[in-house]
Amino acid sequence: MTSPFEIVILNLQKIGAFNFLFPFMLTAAVFYGLLRRSQIFGKPEENVTVNAVVALVAAFMVWAYPILAGVNVETILSTFFFQGIIATMVVVVGLLIISMFLPKGLGETLGEKLKPGWFVGIIVLGLLIAVGVLFSSGAVNIFLPGGISGLGISEDVILSIAVLVGLVVVLGFIVWFTARGEKSKGVLSL
Incomplete structure (x- = not known):
């Protein structure tokens, strides 16, 4: 017997919520946040409407591509986000386990001793994990619909x-x- 959650998810899939609506909403929210943060159009409090219109138009432009190109992003994005969450949970659980055995205040001590060069290394490691999740989830097919072999x-x-x-x-x-x-x-x- 199916659960109510399964019925809701399958109905949302039938109306295309996972293929267009939810990715569109996420993209619009990210664009809106970036526009507020960058303050391209001035103070965010004064230009809420401009930021919202630009974010919505940009999100529509971004998500028109998969529909026009015939790329099904539903499976790709769900796999990408699932693997991204799993990678994040592994890091968080690892940090929790490590913190159980290390002394109190170690974070501040490490912050003082580690120089800014280590920050670059951590960013590079994070980018490598992100690229690994991108390729392993198949999300690279969004950018290259024919796959890597489609480049010739x-x-x-x-x-x-x-x-x-x-x-x-x-x-x-x-x-x-x-x-x-x-x-x-x-x-x-x-």
Whole structure:
């Protein structure tokens, strides 16, 4: 027997809520928040209507593409958000478990000892996780409806390029980290 939630979700799917309505609402809210934050049109309190109209039009323009291109984003977006939530929950649970065994006030101590360079490393790690979720969920098909092979480049070449870029990034971090350590010791003078 189906639950009431299952019936509601299936009915919402039938009317296209997951394919257009909910992604449109999310995109409009993100655009509206970005416009308020950036204050492109002046103070947010004075330009609520302008921000709302621009956000709605931009969201319609964004979500016209999947319909016009014939891309079904329903499964892609639900998989993307589900995997993103799972990745976030893994990080949060890991932090909770670690915090049970570490002393009180460690966050402030680490904040003082870690320099801003570590912040860049954390951002890079977050971006790598985000790209991994993007590719593993299939959301890359939104940007490339024919898939990666639709570019006309073989998958071997794309994989080789990705590995080379990864190696260059790792090598760059090693050189940067080593040079930074030597500079702090006074061996390297720039």
